[in-house]
Amino acid sequence: MRSPPMSRRRGGSAGLGIVAIAYVGIDYLRHLSPAWHERLQPAVWAGLAIAVVIRVPFYKHWLLELRAAVPFILSILFMLSALLFEAISVRSVTAVLGLDWHNGTPPLPDVGQWLLLSLNEKLPQVLVDILRAGIIGLHHFLMLFVMLAFSVLYNSVEAPGLGLAARYIFTMGIGRLLRAIAFISTILPSPRPWCASARFQVPPHPHPWAQKYYVPYATDSNAIRRIIQLDVAYAVAGEYETDFQPNWGNMDFLADFLRPTASEGSSSWYNLLKKAGGGCNDLLYSGHMLVAVLTAMAWTEAYGGFSSALIWMLVMHSAQREIRERHHYSVDCIVAIYMGIYLWKMTSLFWPIKDTSRARRLNKLEKIQNRLIKAAKDSDMDEVRELLKEVELSSQVSQKPGSRAMWLFSGATIFFTIVLVLLAFTLTSDG
Template sequence: MRWPVVKTGGLGLAAMAYVVIDYLRIISPTWHERLQPLLWSFLALVAVTRVPFYRHWSVEFRAVIPFLASMMLMLSALLFEALNVRFVTAVLGLDWHNARPPLPDSGQWLLLALNEKLPEAVVEILRAHIIGLHHYLMLFIMLAFSVLFDSVKAPALGLGARYMFTMAVGRLLRAVTFASTILPSARPWCASSHYSIIPRHPHRWAQKYYAPYASDTDAIRQVIQRDMAYADCGNYSVEYHPDWGSMSFLIDFLRPTTSEGSSWYSLLKKAGGGCNDLVYSGHMLVAVLTAMAWTEAYGGYSSALLWLLVIHSVQREIRERHHYSVDCVVAIYVGILLWKMTGFIWSVKGGTRDGRLAKLGKIQGRLVQAAKDCDMDEVRELLKDVELRNEEGPRKGGSKVMWLFASGTMFFSLTIVILAFALTSDG
């Protein structure tokens, strides 16, 4: 994996300061309440003061449509995932969840064994809630904002488009994966504590195709030989059918109850992370994509530290039984492969070789003369101008339009930061 060389470690220091200050919420809530607003206010103020000096607004303008398209795709993927989370939770009924023990997980066994071998201080560090989902989202937002300081290659909206597009594809693949085979939760009590209002009995599909053959080996053998469902389904309660209008086709998938209201959307908002084992881990997908983006765009020692935090998150997800080990392992290599495949949206590499050669040809005389004069500052400026022109191309639109676009982009971005921080603070 490539570790690019960076000019400054300012972004890495800011990122680590954010993680450390946010961890004070556990060890010193008083200092956390004092320092966290100061840090965010300082970072926001510094970012705003850099806006007038940012030279890549034309590049950002061209990245708006891919950014908005990626955002819509991601929102659609999250909706599709929420539908599948509710389906796999409700289709077998609450009784099934309560009766199913968790699957054997060798990763969990390994961590329990290490607890007996490692020093207590090390075990406590492994158990510590150092970083969560909202931290990874914020770290990516900080990475995108660092284009204002030329720490990361523009456009930031292009980087954001790649991040959201990759996450959307990953979420769609995840939803298809965990809906294909329904697996029991690593926390057997989860369904009772979160979904006590879902029907206790299985859906009519599960009544016909699963329940009669779930534990009887002879029945399983018979249905395999016949390749057709044959057992008596029994009698179960009648399903509740609210009037959802054009969305009524979702009733069979979501299995609403009378106590959940009449809105399908409000029902989906209660889906949360689900209580089945959802292969693969969505939390770890976000963590890996953030680490991949950071490594490619910024690099340095902060990238290595971020990957250590990802590994810490992996073992904590397994240790606390939010996921089985397979969910975290699959999320890691899926996240890496997906990020590698979406480099066509945004890449740290510059323009084409032919384009660079053409622009160098135009300044060849000036470059040669500067070299003869040993004027290295002039050489650097000429090469920087080639790089800038290669990124931006011809400018379009007036300065007023660009200033309006810059102001709107900053307002939108800071609003997203505030919303992300507020809505994901609980992971």
């Protein structure tokens, strides 16, 4: 498989960036003029779909897409596994201490939140309104990446689009897995203390582990000092109700993590996970910001230009809104930004191991080096252009014209990716 795009946009066209920013602007009409939004949004979706379909017959790199299909599918399976682990972890950290802890534990002090509140008093009201505006959300960043990947049909970024998508999904899977490991390791109180009671049905009392290892020492500094000295849980836990035990068959072991109540006894374990959503505890680091940063990194690397700078501005706007609306603490957004940058750079080291496209171009350039130098000395620009065109064409692999298998693959790819996009928008709206 060839590498994901590493070059800036081709041909100097800014069309993709204009379309992307226009999409975000039109979608914001839902707040300014719902009537116009209802008219324009379906037209925009239809226009984007038509733009994809009409270019399919002219796309010359389906063989490259075919080579990238297996890593793409494997990346999806990996990310789904990471999301399953994350969903179990979200429910677990909410349930382990019980609703009484959520209701009675104050949020952590957050200097970033204080700073934004102070800026509200100092900045012009127009600027404050812009900072508060819901300009961009998670589904916008997903859509921006989808547009970037499909732009291979217009040669805006380097093929294969599935290769870029595979790297994006794989990197996101790593990020979500590391995120779940982080927030399940140390449970942090929510910036919204009422959230758990409003969204979850879990026991009010803590899990037996918390009863033994946390509750007796949580509010007594002398008890904490003694447990440090003894390194043994010495206190006797109080009397608590016994947790409800559902009948989930082979999945009964999940009851210890998910802690369903009797009122949820008829629900299956995966129905509880669907209700977990984005969780209520502070989940270090922010999943929304991870998606935003990965989209910005992919856009900057594959396309570049003014639009990538605008997307980074939208990332910053989204970060301050996450803090301002107390979906996350400041540290969650800060860590998500540098984790997203780090993970994207890290995967570039081995995704793929060998850049076959670049290797072919270098080999061709070595073969025509003398001819290119001679043409340059003779000021024969037509010859120079022809030689450089040969170098570019040497990196391209085209499918056999009229191949039925390739047509079938192209149709299946477009259909599958569109279905995947719709599922992503439907199922991941809460992060």
